[in-house]
Amino acid sequence: MGFFDKLKKLSIFNTYKELDDDFYDELEEALILSDMGMEPSLKAVAQLRERCQNERIGDTEKAKQVMREILADMLTVGDKRLILYSQPSIVLFIGVNGVGKTTTIGKIGNILKKEGKKVMFAAADTFRAAATEQLTIWAERCGVEIVKQGEGADPAAVVFDAINAANARLTDVVLVDTAGRLHNKTNLMNELNKIDRVIKRECPICSKETLLVLDATTGQNGLIQAKQFKESCGITGIVLTKLDGTAKGGIAIAIAQELGLPVKFVGMGEGIDDLRYFEADEFVKAFI
Numbered sequence: 035m036g037f038f039d040k041l042k043k044l045s046i047f048n049t050y051k052e053l054d055d056d057f058y059d060e061l062e063e064a065l066i067l068s069d070m071g072m073e074p075s076l077k078a079v080a081q082l083r084e085r086c087q088n089e090r091i092g093d094t095e096k097a098k099q100v101m102r103e104i105l106a107d108m109l110t111v112g113d114k115r116l117i118l119y120s121q122p123s124i125v126l127f128i129g130v131n132g133v134g135k136t137t138t139i140g141k142i143g144n145i146l147k148k149e150g151k152k153v154m155f156a157a158a159d160t161f162r163a164a165a166t167e168q169l170t171i172w173a174e175r176c177g178v179e180i181v182k183q184g185e186g187a188d189p190a191a192v193v194f195d196a197i198n199a200a201n202a203r204l205t206d207v208v209l210v211d212t213a214g215r216l217h218n219k220t221n222l223m224n225e226l227n228k229i230d231r232v233i234k235r236e237c238p239i240c241s242k243e244t245l246l247v248l249d250a251t252t253g254q255n256g257l258i259q260a261k262q263f264k265e266s267c268g269i270t271g272i273v274l275t276k277l278d279g280t281a282k283g284g285i286a287i288a289i290a291q292e293l294g295l296p297v298k299f300v301g302m303g304e305g306i307d308d309l310r311y312f313e314a315d316e317f318v319k320a321f322i
């Protein structure tokens with residue numbers, strides 16, 4: 035079974051045979067419903083119309099190929115790989131409650147470890163004791179180290195400890211879990227800034243990524259969240275979770291088009307292997 039097989043496909047290319055106005059109208063509608071957003075949907079369909087006219091394409095089977103190319107192009111923004119130039123490199127995971135931050139760290143820790151990297155988790159979600167416990171279970175599952183403190187500890191102090199431990203143990207990558215937050219909660223946003231300051235002070239040459247984790251099923255709301263986080267946190271990429279069983283895959287294209295941010299990872303389930311680096315070609319094949 036392919037990685038994206040649980041994503042619900044747009045069926046329109048199979049229900050129509052000819053490229054008439056009805057087809058284009060319905061395609062537009064299907065893309066908008068998939069959370070691709072109004073403007074990107076109109077743009078994609080306009081491009082498809084133009085190319086099919088110029089290249090004298092008359093059937094939906096060929097048009098499907100062209101559409102895949104158009105969407106793959108629209109998805110190609112920024113650097114899709116994780117940038118891990120220094121030792122250690124730091125990756126911060128942020129996002130609202132319940133989107134899948136902690137689970138994603140477990141899955142990415144597993145991938146990086148398999149790539150031969152020395153990985154460490156930093157339990158900087160000190161808000162609830164259960165958060166640290168959850169990350170500890172993932173650390174055991176992947177066989178990576180974890181740095182933690184007690185409930186209510188200063189998250190920036192956990193990051194400080196983790197950087198020092200990573201320096202001492204020649205760790206390659208530190209994955210930092212943070213508490214779920216809203217962009218408009220000032221104290222939580224200040225907490226992120228404090229973490230950033232500690233990283234800059236303790237590891238000025240460190241390469242740092244800030245990944246915003248978004249739940250695909252929240253669709254256009256997720257996009258609004260992302261816009262607001264982007265303004266205040268310097269996000270370098272997106273992890274799109276919970277794409278399994280949803281027909282809302284268009285959100286990946288909306289993110290690329292409207293935020294100019296690359297989707298770096300996608301989550302398709304709760305298991306340790308249900309996360310991958312994002313591959314645009316593979317994704318669009320599953321999507322249409």
Ligand SMILES: Nc1nc2c(ncn2[C@@H]2O[C@H](COP(=O)(O)OP(=O)(O)OP(=O)(O)O)[C@@H](O)[C@H]2O)c(=O)[nH]1
Nearest residue numbers: 131132133134135136137214275276301302303304
């Ligand atoms: N179906 C599905 N479930 C997922 C995926 N990723 C995470 N989950 C589930 O989503 C729920 C929340 O995941 P967490 O990792 O705890 O989310 P979080 O963002 O750390 O949550 P807080 O720490 O409370 O803010 C869990 O039940 C996960 O198993 C995914 O890709 N697909």
Ligand SMILES: [Mg+2]
Nearest residue numbers: 135136159165
């Ligand atoms: Mg969590």
